[in-house]
Amino acid sequence: xxxxxxxxxxxxxxxxxxxxxxxxxxxxxxxxxxxxxxxxxxxxxxxxxxxxxxxxxxxxxxxxxxxxxxxxxxxxxxxxxxxxxxxxxxxxxxxxxxxxxxxxxxxxxxxxxxxxxxxxxxxxxxxxxxxxxxxxxxxxxxxxxxxxxxxxxxxxxxxxxxxxxxxxxxxxxxxxxxxxxxxxxxxxxxxxxxxxxxxxxxxxxxxxxxxxxxxxxxxxxxxxx
Amino acid sequence: xxxxxxxxxxxxxxxxxxxxxxxxxxxxxxxxxxxxxxxxxxxxxxxxxxxxxxxxxxxxxxxxxxxxxxxxxxxxxxxxxxxxxxxxxxxxxxxxxxxxxxxxxxxxxxxxxxxxxxxxxxxxxxxxxxxxxxxxxxxxxxxxxxxxxxxxxxxxxxxxxxxxxxxxxxxxxxxxxxxxxxxxxxxxxxxxxxxxxxxxxxxxxxxxxxxxxxxxxxxxxxxxxxxxxxxxxxxxxxxxxxxxxxxxxxxxxxxxxxxxxxxxxxxxxxxxxxxxxxxxxxxxxxxxxxxxxxxxxxxxxxxxxxxxxxxx
Numbered sequence: 001x002x003x004x005x006x007x008x009x010x011x012x013x014x015x016x017x018x019x020x021x022x023x024x025x026x027x028x029x030x031x032x033x034x035x036x037x038x039x040x041x042x043x044x045x046x047x048x049x050x051x052x053x054x055x056x057x058x059x060x061x062x063x064x065x066x067x068x069x070x071x072x073x074x075x076x077x078x079x080x081x082x083x084x085x086x087x088x089x090x091x092x093x094x095x096x097x098x099x100x101x102x103x104x105x106x107x108x109x110x111x112x113x114x115x116x117x118x119x120x121x122x123x124x125x126x127x128x129x130x131x132x133x134x135x136x137x138x139x140x141x142x143x144x145x146x147x148x149x150x151x152x153x154x155x156x157x158x159x160x161x162x163x164x165x166x167x168x169x170x171x172x173x174x175x176x177x178x179x180x181x182x183x184x185x186x187x188x189x190x191x192x193x194x195x196x197x198x199x200x201x202x203x204x205x206x207x208x209x210x211x212x213x214x215x216x217x218x219x220x221x222x223x224x225x
Numbered sequence: 226x227x228x229x230x231x232x233x234x235x236x237x238x239x240x241x242x243x244x245x246x247x248x249x250x251x252x253x254x255x256x257x258x259x260x261x262x263x264x265x266x267x268x269x270x271x272x273x274x275x276x277x278x279x280x281x282x283x284x285x286x287x288x289x290x291x292x293x294x295x296x297x298x299x300x301x302x303x304x305x306x307x308x309x310x311x312x313x314x315x316x317x318x319x320x321x322x323x324x325x326x327x328x329x330x331x332x333x334x335x336x337x338x339x340x341x342x343x344x345x346x347x348x349x350x351x352x353x354x355x356x357x358x359x360x361x362x363x364x365x366x367x368x369x370x371x372x373x374x375x376x377x378x379x380x381x382x383x384x385x386x387x388x389x390x391x392x393x394x395x396x397x398x399x400x401x402x403x404x405x406x407x408x409x410x411x412x413x414x415x416x417x418x419x420x421x422x423x424x425x426x427x428x429x430x431x432x433x434x435x436x437x438x439x440x441x442x443x444x445x446x447x448x449x450x451x452x453x454x455x456x457x458x459x460x461x462x463x464x465x466x467x468x469x470x471x472x473x474x475x476x477x478x479x480x481x482x483x484x485x486x487x488x489x490x491x492x493x494x495x496x497x498x499x500x501x502x503x504x505x506x507x508x509x510x511x512x513x514x515x516x517x518x519x520x521x522x523x524x525x526x527x528x529x530x531x532x533x534x535x536x537x
Contacts (some may be wrong), residue, residue: 011396018398018531025523102519108524116534132535 009057013174016050017133022113024143024163028108031095033086033155037079040159044074049135049168051173063178069188070169078162078195085199086155089206096153104150108143115139126175133163133174140167154205154212158198165191230300231314235305238461242304242453243267245460245492252500267453271446279442282343292339293447299332300451303457308383308465310484311473312390314319317383322370325382326363331412332451333359338470340436351435354511358401358413358420358432361518366410368525369403372532373466376400381461386469389467398535402528404467409521413514419512430508445473457492464491 006014023043030036048070055063086092098104115138123131144163151157165187172179179187201213209216247264254261281290285304292340303519306320333355340352370380376399377385413420426434437448473480509517 008396014535015396015398015401018402018527018535021531022402022527025527029520101516105519107524109523109530112527112530112534116530135534 007057007160009053009075010041013050013053013057014132015175016046017136017170020046020166021136021139021143024140024147025105026106027159028104028143028147028150029098029101031094031098033153034083034092036156036159037082037086040162041075041079042078043163043166044070047173048075050170051178054173054178055104058136058177060177063182065181066169066173066178066184069184073188073192074166077192080132081195081199082155082158085202089202089212090216091212093165094153096151096156101149104146108146110141111142111146115142122179124176131175134171137167137171137174140164143167146159152213152215154202155212157214158195162191162195226509227476228316230481231305231316234309234311234314235301235316238304238307239301239307239450239454242457243271243450245457245496246453248493249456249496249500252497256500256504266434267449271450273448274446276444277442279440279444282439285343285439286454289339289342289439290444292342293444293451294334295335296349297447297451298378299328299335299455299456300458301429303328304454305493306382307458307461308386308472310462310488311481312383312386313474314383320382322374322380322382322385322471323367326367326370329455332455336436336448343439345439347438349415349434351432351438354468355436358514358518361515362410362413362521363405365518365522365525366414368522368529369410370405372399372403372525372528375529376536377531382466386465386472387474389466390472390474399528399532399534400467402524402531404463406521406523406525406528407459407463408425409517409524411463412499412502412519415456415519417456417499417511419506419517422508430511432511459486460492460495464488464495477486 002217020043023039023046027036027039027043030039048067051063051067051070055061058106072136083092106197112135116135119135119138122135126134140188141164144160147160147163148157151160178184206212244264244267247262247267250266251261251264269316271346279290299323303325306316307325308314308320337352337356340355342348356497373385374380376397377388379385379388412418416423421432421434422430423433425431433452437445440448471483471491472486
């Protein structure tokens with residue numbers, strides 16, 4: 001269906017969907033941890049905007065609550081927590097080297113295409129105007145995984161993990177009418193708890209191997225050689 | 226009548242190009258707290274250069290004096306076919322995007338050859354750098370253009386703009402990405418600040434200036450003029466493809482007047498934006514250019530992907 005056939009709200013939702021996947025790409029290319037956290041917050045804000053738009057346009061009023069949860073958790077609370085953590089760990093000025101930057105970007109583009117081909121047959125089952133965004137949400141999940149695979153910094157891994165959760169949530173909004181409120185609240189608190197536990201783990205990992213580089217975890221052994 | 230209009234448009238494009246770059250320089254000077262030369266300063270420079278006898282090195286072959294004319298003709302011809310303030314002119318039949326990219330490549334090819342022709346170190350270095358950048362920028366530009374071509378199902382610029390005017394305002398994510406990609410490519414291809422500094426003759430950083438270092442007199446004037454046309458060409462392309470509103474579609478005096486005013490306003494605003502960007506960004510190391518253009522390619526690719534995924 002050509003774009004002008006959609007209503008303004010549907011156009012806006014698809015437009016923001018494209019921006020969400022773009023933030024995932026920017027995360028893959030971001031060296032600095034603080035920049036990464038800002039990008040994560042921006043992705044959360046875009047996600048909240050999509051949800052609110054869907055709530056207004058489709059109309060599913062309970063999605064307003066989801067949008068509110070996203071804003072408080074993923075735009076304010078978790079980024080603030082992560083930021084405080086990296087300031088306390090004195091890592092907020094660190095820049096992580098990007099390994100095989102060009103290949104990672106190519107792999108990311110390939111993943112987007114892959115998710116399009118995977119999701120295409122499923123899309124035909126849905127009648128929602130926003131069904132095209134399903135491929136985008138799968139792409140965000142896969143890009144989050146790629147981020148976790150290609151980086152060595154624990155904080156980046158956590159952000160990749162949260163980005164995966166963003167993608168899943170986006171899929172729920174775009175392909176159905178949002179998850180039931182109980183499930184949504186459960187996930188939201190899971191994410192929050194995960195963020196807290198990750199914070200504790202950062203300190204443990206650092207005190208045991210004196211670094212947050214995941215690669216060095218491979219070299220742990222019980223007996224000192 | 227139509228042909229007369231097309232001719233007027235082509236001549237105006239060529240004549241106004243120095244004014245555009247003069248205006249850009251004027252805004253930039255103001256932003257940097259310097260006293261600006263008047264916007265028509267490039268005309269004075271061109272007149273001065275045309276009045277001087279060109280000096281050609283003994284080692285130069287026939288290629289060296291021919292190149293400025295080829296470069297200028299390629300630039301002026303591409304300026305003639307791009308819709309400037311009206312669409313559906315008779316020249317629109319050859320206003321193909323791929324032809325346009327070909328014209329750019331033709332001018333660049335001759336310039337690079339001429340840079341190496343005399344045999345100085347700087348010329349060769351400039352040519353090598355220019356071709357490196359071009360080889361990275363061209364795929365990004367083509368990708369952005371294909372995004373537009375997919376949307377309008379044509380590679381003809383005039384028909385594509387017609388299509389966009391017919392469908393009216395629509396939020397297209399692919400266009401946003403293509404616009405971003407094309408802006409970055411335009412900055413790289415016209416030798417503006419993060420890639421190349423148009424105002425310097427510092428040996429180690431110059432790219433475009435290194436290539437044309439041996440030129441003087443009217444040869445230099447033609448090359449500079451061609452550069453100004455190319456800058457304006459990118460500006461007009463970006464303004465008219467992504468913001469086509471105001472372009473004249475019938476050839477009445479009012480419509481043409483509105484078209485001219487609209488393109489003047491768009492170009493003026495674009496120049497201000499470019500000047501702001503140039504003032505706030507520092508020049509990039511040469512070896513980071515590939516990251517910059519890789520990002521441009523990524524944007525264009527995302528534009529095409531989001532067109533296929535979200536808009537079809």
